[in-house]
Amino acid sequence: EDQVTQSPEALRLQEGESSSLNCSYTVSGLRGLFWYRQDPGKGPEFLFTLYSAGEEKEKERLKATLTKKESFLHITAPKPEDSATYLCAVQAGASYDKVIFGPGTSLSVIP
């Protein structure tokens, strides 16, 4: 069964303290891996799509990487406005049109 897990469940960082969020997946035939940011009471907002192992993408303080079994979202020198829940999702398997989300990592950045 296709599965996506994320760790840690919650992360509390001091402003400027860099860290990484993990997304592990067990799927066959990965089509794409997505990272989204979700603020309380709002819909997820797209950040990145990664298609193959070794691929990296960057946006401001965020950098996403992909291996054959997991993806990392690296946050460099975070600011309080980076506080949000970060969601990972995959499209894979026999039905490429389905999307499977992980449970998310809740990030708090303390000034």
Added chain:
Amino acid sequence: EAQVTQNPRYLITVTGKKLTVTCSQNMNHEYMSWYRQDPGLGLRQIYYSMNVEVTDKGDVPEGYKVSRKEKRNFPLILESPSPNQTSLYFCASSFESRGTEAFFGQGTRLTVV
């Protein structure tokens, strides 16, 4: 402005009373889908549609119906809501089904009593 619009944003209803949550997108996207989000379970896909008149089940389709008669609209229908369908619902659209970013609506918080 490119957007996905859901209505209503909040809804309280009683068990068994049919309801429809509307979803409309103005980006001419082919792919649309519905999700529910529950604490500890994350976002789970209910139904998706790859184009007009083409729909398929996601992971949690029981108790829901959808239709796609026009490209821009993708309503979610609960014919006989039950308390276990109390949740936060999101509609999303993307240019195509595979490997493209999704735009999400603002969400509909449904409570079934």
